[in-house]
Amino acid sequence: MAEMTYRQALHDTLREEMVRDESVILLGEEIGVFEGSYKITAGLLAEFGPTRVRDTPICEEGFVGAAIGAAMLGMRPVVEIMTINFSLLAIDQIVNHAAKMHAMFGGQVSVPMVIRTPGGGGQQLAATHSQNLEVWYAHVPGLKVVAPATPADARGLLTAAIRDDDPVLVLENLALYNTRGEVPDTEQVGQIGRAAVVKPGRDLTVVSYSRSTVIALDVARQLESDGVSVEVVDLRSLRPLDRETVCASVRRTSRAVVLEDDWLTYGIGAEIAASIQEGAFDYLDAPVRRVAAAEIPLPYAKPLELAALPDATNLAKVIGEVLDATRFTR
Amino acid sequence: MAATAKQADRAAPARNRRTSGSSRSRKSASSPETAASPDAPLPPPDGETLVGYYRQMLLIRRFEERAARAYTEAKIGGYCHLNLGEEATVVGLMAALEARDYLFTTYREHGYALARGLEPGPVMAELFGKTTGVSGGRGGSMHLFDARRRLLGGYGIVGGQIPPATGAALALTYRGEPGPDAEAVMCLLGDGTTNIGAFHESLNLAALWRLPIVYVIVNNGLGMGTPVEQAAAEPDLYKRGCSYRIPGERVDGDDVLAVRQAARAALTRARVDRQPGLLEAVSHRLRGHSVVDPAKYRSKEETDRLRELDPVPAFRSRLLAAGVLDEDAARRIDERAEEQVDAAVAFAEDSPDPQPGQLFAHAYATPVPNSPHQLPGEPVLPARQEGAF
Numbered sequence: 001m002a003e004m005t006y007r008q009a010l011h012d013t014l015r016e017e018m019v020r021d022e023s024v025i026l027l028g029e030e031i032g033v034f035e036g037s038y039k040i041t042a043g044l045l046a047e048f049g050p051t052r053v054r055d056t057p058i059c060e061e062g063f064v065g066a067a068i069g070a071a072m073l074g075m076r077p078v079v080e081i082m083t084i085n086f087s088l089l090a091i092d093q094i095v096n097h098a099a100k101m102h103a104m105f106g107g108q109v110s111v112p113m114v115i116r117t118p119g120g121g122g123q124q125l126a127a128t129h130s131q132n133l134e135v136w137y138a139h140v141p142g143l144k145v146v147a148p149a150t151p152a153d154a155r156g157l158l159t160a161a162i163r164d165d166d167p168v169l170v171l172e173n174l175a176l177y178n179t180r181g182e183v184p185d186t187e188q189v190g191q192i193g194r195a196a197v198v199k200p201g202r203d204l205t206v207v208s209y210s211r212s213t214v215i216a217l218d219v220a221r222q223l224e225s226d227g228v229s230v231e232v233v234d235l236r237s238l239r240p241l242d243r244e245t246v247c248a249s250v251r252r253t254s255r256a257v258v259l260e261d262d263w264l265t266y267g268i269g270a271e272i273a274a275s276i277q278e279g280a281f282d283y284l285d286a287p288v289r290r291v292a293a294a295e296i297p298l299p300y301a302k303p304l305e306l307a308a309l310p311d312a313t314n315l316a317k318v319i320g321e322v323l324d325a326t327r328f329t330r
Numbered sequence: 331m332a333a334t335a336k337q338a339d340r341a342a343p344a345r346n347r348r349t350s351g352s353s354r355s356r357k358s359a360s361s362p363e364t365a366a367s368p369d370a371p372l373p374p375p376d377g378e379t380l381v382g383y384y385r386q387m388l389l390i391r392r393f394e395e396r397a398a399r400a401y402t403e404a405k406i407g408g409y410c411h412l413n414l415g416e417e418a419t420v421v422g423l424m425a426a427l428e429a430r431d432y433l434f435t436t437y438r439e440h441g442y443a444l445a446r447g448l449e450p451g452p453v454m455a456e457l458f459g460k461t462t463g464v465s466g467g468r469g470g471s472m473h474l475f476d477a478r479r480r481l482l483g484g485y486g487i488v489g490g491q492i493p494p495a496t497g498a499a500l501a502l503t504y505r506g507e508p509g510p511d512a513e514a515v516m517c518l519l520g521d522g523t524t525n526i527g528a529f530h531e532s533l534n535l536a537a538l539w540r541l542p543i544v545y546v547i548v549n550n551g552l553g554m555g556t557p558v559e560q561a562a563a564e565p566d567l568y569k570r571g572c573s574y575r576i577p578g579e580r581v582d583g584d585d586v587l588a589v590r591q592a593a594r595a596a597l598t599r600a601r602v603d604r605q606p607g608l609l610e611a612v613s614h615r616l617r618g619h620s621v622v623d624p625a626k627y628r629s630k631e632e633t634d635r636l637r638e639l640d641p642v643p644a645f646r647s648r649l650l651a652a653g654v655l656d657e658d659a660a661r662r663i664d665e666r667a668e669e670q671v672d673a674a675v676a677f678a679e680d681s682p683d684p685q686p687g688q689l690f691a692h693a694y695a696t697p698v699p700n701s702p703h704q705l706p707g708e709p710v711l712p713a714r715q716e717g718a719f
Contacts, residue, residue: 025504051504057538062531065493066500072482073432073501092528096487097494103692105475105483106466110695144698165695193698240700243711279711 001184007177009151010040010116013158014078016187018048021076024162027054027063028080037082038118038177060089064115068098068167071113076162081117084133084171091136098167099142110165116158118172120211120261122309127297130305132262134171135271138238144192145238147171149213151181153236156190164192171238173211173261195242197249201231203328204255204319207246207272209235212259212310219315227330228323238268246272247279254285255322259315264292285326289318347580349569368598372591377654383425383586384645384655385663387417390441391642392667393450396675397440397457397471401621405679406457409486410471413441415616418641419548420445422589423611426597427516432480432502434495435518436548437472439484442518447479450670451677460681467684468692489526492517492545496532499541503604508542512601515543516593522553524567530574536606537574544596544607545571548583550615555627571608583613584641614639 004012018024030037032045032055045053056063060081067077081087087094098111121130138145144166148154154172161168198213199220208216213234220230233249235242250256256276258269269290276288294308375383394412401410413420416438424445427433435442443453448464456463457471465475465484472486482498485491495517502513523529524547536543547567551558559565568578577599581592589611596607614636618625625633649655655663690703704710 023504054539057531057534059531059534061528062493062496062535065490065528065532066497066535069494069497069499070501071497072494073498073505075501075504077497092487092490093493097485097490101483102695104465104469104473106464106468107692107695108465108475108477109482112695141693141702144694164698191699193700237700240698240702242700244700247711275710278709 001182003180004151004183005177006148006151006154006172006179006181007038007040009154009183010158010172011042011044013155013162014041015044015047017159017162018044018052023074024076024078025052025054025070026078026080027056027067029056029058029082031055031080036080038174040116040177041080060086061093064090065093065097067113068093068101068111071111071167072101072109076112076114078114078116078162081115083129083174084117084119085129085131087115087117087133087137094137094143094167094169095140099140102166103142111167112165113167114158114161114170115167116170116172118174118177120173120175121298122175122305124300124302124305126300130298132260132293134169134238135262135266135268137169138241138268140239142167143239144168145171146190146192146236147210147238148190148236149176149198149210149234151179152183152188153190155183156188157192157236159188160190160192163189168192171210175211176214179214190236193237193240193242195233195235195237195245197231197245198234199230199232201229201253203229203253204257204322205231205233205246205249205253206257206259206315206319207233207235207269208259209238209268210261212261215312215315216259219312219319223316223319228319228328230319241271241275243275243279247276250276250280251283254283255326256284256288257315257318257322258288258290258292259310260290260292261310262292263295264290265295267292286322289322291315291318347568349572349578368595368602372594375587380649380654381659381663383421384649385667386421386424386445387586387642387645388663388667389450389670390417390420390444392671393444393454393674394440396671397454398617398621400454400457400675406471407459408470408472409437410457410621411438411619412617412621413438415614415636415640416548416550416583417441418586418645419583419589419611419613422583422586423516423518423546423593425586425590426593428514428597429480430513431597432482432495432498432513432515433518434482434491434498434515435484436488436491436520436523437484437486438520438548439474440471443474443476443481446476446481448474448476448481450674454674454678455681458678458681459683460678461684462677462681466692489519489523489528492519492523492528492532496536496541496543499536499543499606500539502542503539508602508604510598510602512542514597514601515541516597517543517545519545519547520553521547521549521551521558521567522556522561523547524570525561533571533574533576533606533608537576540604541606542600542604544593544600544609546593547608547610549610549612552615552619554619554623568608568610576606576608578608578610580610580612583611584639584644586641586645613641616640
């Protein structure tokens with residue numbers, strides 16, 4: 001085991017997979033000479049050279065599509081899209097091509113491509129640089145979408161994504177890159193399609209992913225000392241979605257709150273809530289609540305940005321409301 | 331008579347119209363002892379080869395006519411875009427492509443599939459949506475695919491094929507060295523497609539990264555109902571590679587040998603020098619954009635003129651005049667093409683439909699837990715035991 005940052009876990013995974021398999025190549029803007037806009041790929045150009053670590057021009061549709069074509073011929077490209085906001089430039093290639101080729105062509109080809117991209121706001125980057133669009137991709141059959149919350153999961157899920165023969169979007173988060181955690185030394189191949197109970201509890205389930213899981217764990221630990229036992233389910237995989245783990249948790253606790261960074265309406269939480277009410281209806285003592293971002297293009301000014309984004313206080317308040325509504329006694 | 335001066339200009343393309351390619355000044359990657367330059371004329375094909383081209387053109391012609399009929403009989407659904415009138419372009423391009431090369435096409439691809447060597451039966455079966463179709467009935471007319479023959483689709487999104495084709499060429503640079511035996515990629519696109527962003531981003535990447543790819547613009551004068559000049563600020567489409575220093579050439583798409591020559595030269599530059607190329611083949615679409623398009627945007631004069639330019643009877647006449655074919659041989663070829671198409675339709679009709687139980691057969695290449703396989707109306711979770719409270 002070693003303690004390291006989320007950034008370091010990603011970096012080490014990329015490096016190890018590139019050593020292990022020469023068909024793994026990296027493409028993206030500023031990943032080489034600049035060492036990555038968030039320094040995930042620092043040092044990799046020096047170690048592997050410019051054909052395996054390719055700086056691209058600013059042309060997301062072009063280089064994501066090129067990664068798809070290379071993958072069709074058996075390479076394993078790992079594309080960095082600087083932030084998920086810019087994935088919109090490539091959305092046709094991702095949704096109409098990468099996601100569909102295996103099925104549309106009768107299983108004759110697969111697209112073993114990984115797209116790594118951070119979402120999230122909170123750094124005053126304003127509306128077009130602060131979004132959480134992962135639900136759009138989680139909606140699309142043919143894609144896989146994973147969202148590691150910890151350095152250990154970053155390593156495990158990125159490894160699994162690279163070795164998977166389908167197109168996998170690995171959702172990172174700007175606020176997570178500097179977080180620290182224990183990572184096992186041995187090879188870690190995470191499980192795409194499975195959620196995890198990252199903190200067991202009896203009284204209420206919080207369902208979350210990525211940055212929201214970190215917040216949920218903080219809130220859950222604080223509430224323990226108040227006599228409330230919160231179970232935190234970290235989705236880890238948005239597509240496929242592990243409904244069974246979520247519903248099994250709610251069957252134990254009878255109360256559910258979703259914490260998510262995306263906008264409320266039609267967000268990830270909408271699916272979680274629908275799945276819980278269908279899969280665990282008889283166990284619920286209260287409606288499923290969702291704590292999500294305010295529905296306005298995220299403003300630059302700090303007080304407005306803080307107000308718009310969901311945080312620990314919002315979550316604790318809603319947990320309190322659900323407990324009160326169900327006459328919970330500590 | 332052409333409606334506009336520009337149409338007349340496009341209608342009679344000058345031979346050997348080329349941009350000054352960067353290849354002229356760029357140091358060649360090939361050895362000095364390499365044989366004839368890419369532009370040296372190929373030896374004239376022998377009679378058997380020419381007859382083979384005619385056979386292919388006629389097979390495409392009859393296949394497409396039959397597909398149109400099958401569509402009106404509701405045996406083909408969705409969209410159906412035909413290569414009628416483009417047979418010389420199709421056969422010329424496929425004659426230049428090697429078996430080891432990769433091909434990406436548009437949705438107007440049946441002829442290319444046939445000329446690439448896909449059997450007519452499975453192609454028709456794909457149009458009919460049967461399990462024996464080249465894409466298992468999963469793709470239809472616009473999404474033909476054959477891994478072995480290196481036809482990598484078949485794309486319904488205009489321009490969608492161009493970045494993946496570029497990426498396939500990128501992969502080739504990892505596989506082997508440039509040279510006369512190297513693999514290359516041919517990416518087909520239409521005239522309308524030269525206006526979409528993916529075209530420009532891809533050409534830029536191909537030039538920057540020196541990829542072994544030839545982009546072939548099949549310019550039939552119309553993007554659906556829109557003439558080239560109304561969509562492209564630079565309607566001399568072969569010039570559009572200049573921004574990327576990619577040499578371009580315009581060729582008469584009705585001349586199967588000229589198309590073959592130009593494509594072969596471009597592919598040679600691509601595989602030997604890793605110089606990407608742009609080729610514009612000026613051809614004609616005899617009918618509408620698809621089988622449901624009556625092409626009302628065309629005048630009667632235009633439609634009559636197109637019939638006169640039809641490359642299939644023109645090539646037949648040329649071979650008869652040169653003594654390569656006689657009337658008996660030509661008639662036997664006609665009959666054979668009819669037989670092949672009849673057999674293809676029978677094969678397709680007799681093939682089974684895929685069943686709903688196979689709906690999720692190709693959901694993922696790597697199976698993972700919790701992949702949703704519910705049919706409409708099925709519960710999100712499998713039924714649980716009652717009384718588990």
